[in-house]
Amino acid sequence: MFGYLKRWWLKTIQVRKSWTHHTYIALDIETSGLNPNTDQLLAVAWVEIKPPVIDYKTGRYYLIKHDQTDLKQSPVVHGLVSKDFLETTEPRAMLEQLAEILRGKVLVCHHIQLDWSFLKHAARQHGIKLEPLALFDTLAFEAKRLKRQQHHIERGSLTLAACRARYGLPEYNAHHAFSDAVGCGELMLAQGYKFAGSSKSRLW
Amino acid sequence: MQPEFTDVQRFLLDCPPFDELNSEQRQWVAQQIKAAYVNEHNVDALFKQHSPALYIVRSGGFDLLAPDQHVIERLESHDLFGYPSLLSGRPVVNKLKVIEDGIIYIVSAGAFDKLRQNSRAFEQYFIRAHGQRLLGEVSRPYSAGSTTANGDTQRSADSARTAVLDKTPGFDALELTIGEVVSRKPVTLPMSATIREAAQLMRDHKVSSVMILGAVPVPNPEEGASGAVPVPNPEEGAEPGLHPTSPSQKLFGILTDRDLRNRVIAAGLSYDIQVNAAMTQAPATVYGRQTLMDALTLMTQHNIHHLPVIDDNDQPIGMITNTDLMRQQRSEPVMLISAINKVETREQLIEEAKQIPAYMQTFAARVHDTTMVGRLLASLTDSMTRQLIRLYEQEHGVAPGTYCWIAFGSQGREDQVLSSDQDNGLLLGNGLNEQQLEWFKGLGEFVCSGLNECGIPLCPGDIMASNADCRRTLDGWLERFQTWTESPTPKALMYCQIFFDSRMVHGNKRLYQRYREEVAKLGKKDFFLGNLARLQVSVQVPLGLFNRFRGTESGKDSDLINIKRYGIALINDIVRIYSLQAGLTVPQTLQRLEQLRGSNLLNRKDNQSLAEAWQFLTQLRLQHQLDIWGTDKPKNALDPDELSTLTRRQLKTAFRIIKECQQGVGLKFGRVG
Incomplete structure (x- = not known):
């Protein structure tokens, strides 16, 4: 109980720091569907960000090992085919690394609900706890921002590519988990620097 | 497991000199990159923290400012900066001003050094770029397979264009040096030989011409200062035949089949008199290091079929004939x-x-x-x-x-x-x-x-x-x-730019020579040069604010740049004014530059830069004309956005050289009058 309180207290203090003083993990996953209970986690990619720098050396990309790999609709989206799964990682090994790297950092995803639910589901299965300091959703941020500016949100205007284009960020060859993780990280930085103003403000 | 950074690698392939690296090196450097989101709030702190480093602009727009706050260059996607400090070890003095937020890739000094050690081409690029010597770089086509099927169209257009511009260096037999083609040793005779001996020697060696040598007096070091005039002694000439000539032998003339026919037989000359009575004196010659093209030009211009070939010490090394040229496949x-x-x-x-x-x-x-x-x-x-x-x-x-x-x-x-x-x-x-x-x-x-x-x-x-x-x-x-040079209306000055570049095609050499020398005298006048200089300086190179390209055309072509009028012609103008001042009579821009070497008015670096820029622009124009052949597109104007990254950088460098040299012309000549 005391441990929990202490963690909560530290977390509260931490969160109050300026957003540029945190470390972020921008992450993207590829799955065989949208339901974490029935569909599989196929790949996970992430990169570490210390604003304003994304260090590519910290970039990771894991194809997850499964007993039988059922790709369902996914190949259409991600371009992954069975032969890509020759060099795979045990989910447990990946999750342990992720748990380690997430500690005390902010997890950033584009449409974080999906990623987070898949990750939590997988972690629970292996009895691993993922404890990021906070979650940040670049999509939710953008939706809120557009709504606040009374924009009508058009269909397709909240995809990662569409959001990036609004900030003048370069076009990437989308739908590779690592490209998307980097792309999401850059979007987070752009949102932060554009709308959290100077480095003293808070982003969330 | 480290990801493959496909997007970064594709970007680097389009960002010289990273295209020079092999794929393993490119993969490695992608992993070393730190990508920073740069805006006005973090820019100063960021550069303080990471410099010296190599910076690559991925997106956004930035101005590179000198310590006095003037803009050195507007930097955009694919532009590199920061390397001068890396190469020279001097502290970073320039600052960056953010025009539009964007992403800048940082390659640390350590990674940069490692790449330089592992790739000579990579290192060479930066050494040249640092010395503003980019124009000699030859860009290369994208390696096959680097463009994915869904790569955007601009990229594939780019790579197609690059492939055209950078086709494997071609080759024509006319590019061979004369020395490579001349295999036969020179057939020579001393001036004391008779015409009959000459004909016999030509028969024995089955040649249609013979070189006539004379002794060149070797200055005697003891008598060097005595003022004695050495007299050439024909008796000391070499024995007839294929003897290697001694260093004191010099080519005095050439005797050909045609001379034997026209000057000996037809004129009823005795065969026993000395060859110098029938030979052509001081014939046109070529150096062994010159190309077959040079030989062809010379033969065509003088309507001759035999050219003695000499080495750099003026020693004869052979003869090249029009048949030799014809024989080249x-x-x-x-x-x-x-x-x-x-x-x-x-x-x-x-x-x-x-x-x-x-x-x-x-x-x-x-x-x-x-x-x-x-x-x-x-x-x-x-x-x-x-x-x-x-x-x-x-x-x-x-x-x-x-x-x-x-x-x-x-x-x-x-x-x-x-x-x-x-x-x-x-x-x-x-x-x-x-x-x-x-x-x-x-x-x-x-x-x-x-x-x-x-x-x-x-x-x-x-x-x-x-x-x-x-x-x-x-x-x-x-x-x-005289009228043009003394009352220099704009039209007169325009005429001068055409009429001062002249060459005789046919006619009386001596008459032309006199004409050319008199014209050269008129061209040397300070008043005239001053007016010419002011006219030249008034034509601006197509670099706008912050060194960005500025279209030179009007109407629907307003984005295009005319590289003839605002490039090649401006260099011709700059070189002409130095040539006029020096009284040179050759018309060719590169030859003028060669003769201007050692001039104390045009320094060696500018001389070389102008030659390189001229060659680059000439090459670019030729490629453009080949590309648009058969269409009604402008022949001398091209769209900078359609050029490869390297060519764009080179074009900017060329314009910058022209701009600087124009300013030099303005300072040196423009104040008079």
Whole structure:
């Protein structure tokens, strides 16, 4: 109980720091569907960000090992085919690394609900706890921002590519988990620097 | 497991010199990159923290500021900066100002050094870029497979374009050096030999010409200062035959089959007198290091078939003949010139000339040194001009007096392209009567209309021998030049830029020489040079604010840049003004630069930069013209956005060189008057 309180207290203090003083993990996953209970986690990619720098050396990309790999609709989206799964990682090994790297950092995803639910589901299965300091959703941020500016949100205007284009960020060859993780990280930085103003403000 | 960074790698492939790295090195450097989101709040802290480093702009826009706050350059996607400090070890003094937020890749000093150690091409690029020597870089096509199927269209257009621009360096036999082709040792005789001995030696060696050597006195160090005039002694000449010549031997003349026929047999000369009575003295020669193209040009210009070849110490090393040139495989130009030289009628000439554009296409696509294209076109035009003159003389009798046919402008400079129009004139001897003048009027009209039918368009400004104004005596021409140089209206100055670049195509050498020397004297006047300089400085290079490209055309082509008018011509102008000041009489821009080497007015670095920029722009224009061949697109204007990253950087460098040299001209010449 005391441990929990202490963690909560530290977390509260931490969160109050300026957003540029945190470390972020921008992450993207590829799955065989949208339901974490029935569909599989196929790949996970992430990169570490210390604003304003994304260090590519910290970039990771894991194809997850499964007993039988059922790709369902996914190949259409991600371009992954069975032969890509020759060099795979045990989910447990990946999750342990992720748990380690997430500690005390902010997890950033584009449409974080999906990623987070898949990750939590997988972690629970292996009895691993993922404890990021906070979650940040670049999509939710953008939706809120557009709504606040009374924009009508058009269909397709909240995809990662569409959001990036609004900030003048370069076009990437989308739908590779690592490209998307980097792309999401850059979007987070752009949102932060554009709308959290100077480095003293808070982003969330 | 580390990801493959496909997007970063594709970007680096389009970002020279990273395209020089192998894929393993490129993969490695992608992992070393730190990507920073840069805006006005974090820019200073960021650079303080990471410098020195190599920075690559991925997106956004930034101004590089000198310590005095002036903008050195506007940096955009694919631009590199920060390397001068990395190379020189000097502290970073320039600052970055954010125009538009964006992403900048940081490559640490350590990673940069490692790449330099592992890739010579990578290192060379930065050393050249640092010394502003980028123009010598040859860009390369994207490696196959680097573009994915869904890569955007701009990229594939780019790579297609790059592939055209950077086709594997071509080769034409005319690019061989003469030394590579001359295999036979020189056949020589001393001046004391008789004509009969010469004929026997030519028979024994089965050659059609022999070189005549004389002894050059070796200065005696003890008598060096005594002022004694050494007398050449022909008796000391080499023994006849194939002896290697001793260093004191020098070429005095050449004796050919034709000389034996015309000057000996036909003239009834005794065979026992010395060869120097029949030889051609001080013949035109070429150096072994020159190319076959040089030999071809010289032979065409002087209408000769034998050229003695000498080494850098002026020692004869062999003879090159027009047959040697003909023997070179794959060289249609030689065939074309000889076909032109063989025509008997105007109709045949026009027929042969029709093949020139197609020949030039394949020739231009093949040669490595693109300045050869302009020279070859000039040679072809010269040959056609001479044939037309010959045909006119057949019809109307020989010329009633001495004269010279002169080529001006691009034909004079030998930087002609297929669309260049005629610029020519006639220099006439004094004292011609009405009827004789009529003969020259007919010549001018016949040749100019003939050239037009051969595909060299008439000059819209009427600078042609068919115009009475361009048929003048020596005094008549000098009067013209005097008016231009003394009351320099803009139009007069424009004429000067054409008329001061001249070359004789046909006629009396001595008359031309006198003309050229007198013209050179008029061109040296400070008042005139001052006016010329001010005119030149007023033409701005197509670099706008912050060193960005600025379109030079109007209407729908307003984004295009005319690299002839705002590039090549500006360099010609700059070089011309230094040449006028130095009193040079050669018309070719590169040869002028070569002769200006050592000038204390134009320093060595600027001289080299101008030559490189001129060659780069000439190459770029040629490639552009090959690309648009058969379309109605502008021949000299191109879209900078369609160029590869390296070519764009090089074009900027070329314009920057021109701009700096223009300022130099303004400072050195523009203040007078």
